[in-house]
Amino acid sequence: MSEPGKPVLVSLRGASFAYEDGPTVLEDLDFDIREGRALVLLGRNGSGKTTLLRLLSGGLRPRTGRLTVEGRPVTYDRKGLTRLRTTVQLVVQDPDDQLFAASVAQDVSFGPLNLGLPKTEVRARVDEALDALGITRLADRPTHLLSYGQRKRGAIAGAIAMRPRVLVLDEPTAGLDPDGQERLLATLDELRAGGTTVVMATHDVDLALRWADDAALLTPEGVRTGPAAVMLARTDLLRQAGLRLPWGVAAAELLLAQGLLTDAAAAPRTPEELSAFLRADAASPVRADG
Known part of the structure; x- marks a missing residue:
């Protein structure tokens, strides 16, 4: 993984897992979460992404x-x-699988209450989490009256009220509008x-x-991890990962080939960034004189 100087917070070594009466989902897998790095996990359906997230958060135990x-x-x-879940918190893809209390504040308070924290500390954590999201x-709003996006935010608030060092999210943008x-x-x-x-x-x-x-790309040959810009330009690995x-x-690649860009690291990554880049290039003195 990139940034080898960053400390490893959570690590799986030689991990394998199979569901009861099912095939092996993950086999002899090594996986690290390094402090301070934004890590994305990608792979085709059935590649084991959700299983891996549940192993990392303690919801499943490796075979x-x-x-x-x-x-x-x-x-x-x-x-x-308990020690693990004060370090790692998982937010599942469907917020309805995570929200269960009558109101948003009650739901967010569930984890801190289970830690046995004083009520004043629980209230402070709930307020902090609701504000962060x-x-x-919506603190007193019944959870069943929330929009889908609000339910997503409520589920994340419940996780960060535990003040984890690592927040793990399964398809967090799925179902959200732009x-x-x-x-x-x-x-x-x-x-x-x-x-x-x-x-x-x-x-x-x-x-x-x-x-x-x-x-981190989950392929049939295992997980391959590195800097996002490098890994996501590897057409061989992308093909393996579906x-x-x-x-x-x-x-x-197009901008480099046309001589409009000399450093791939400075390339635009969204249509909006591309539009701004092209406007700036057209307005530059060199381009105008050329």
Whole structure:
């Protein structure tokens, strides 16, 4: 993985998993989450993305191998799982699988209450989480009256109320309209700026290129991890993972070939960035004189 100097917070080594009476989903897998890196996990349906996220968060236990947090093996008793879940929190794809309390504030308070925290501390965490997700006004709203995007934010608020060091999200932008996606990504950026390491599983290669520092591709030959810009330009790995080439990579190749760009790292990664780039290039003195 890139940035080898970054400390490993959570690690799987030699992990394998199979569901009861089913085929092996993951086999002899090594996977690291490094502090401060935005990591995106990509792969075709059935490749094991959700299974991997559940292994990392303690929802599933590997058949072989081990999970460690800062080098210490995770134990799957109450004490060990509590320690893990104060470090790693998973937000599942469908918020209706996660929200269950009568109101948003009650739902967000569930995790901190289970930690046995004083009521004043629980209230502070709930207020902080609701504010971070921009849903303070929804604190007393019944969860079943929320819009889909609001339910997504409520589920994430419940996770960050645990103040995890690592937030793991399964397809967080699925089902959101473009404005909802942008608002969620802005929230994730704010959480990262506050010190939370974020891991996201997604099928959206354009989002991955734009957002992530590192990309992990689940292929039939195993997981391949590296800098997002490098991994998402590897057409061989993308083909193995059942993914297409990101729009931004294709745009960068065209700009480089046309001599409009000299550094691929500075390439636009969204249509809006491309439009701004072309306007700036057309207005530059060199281009105008040429």
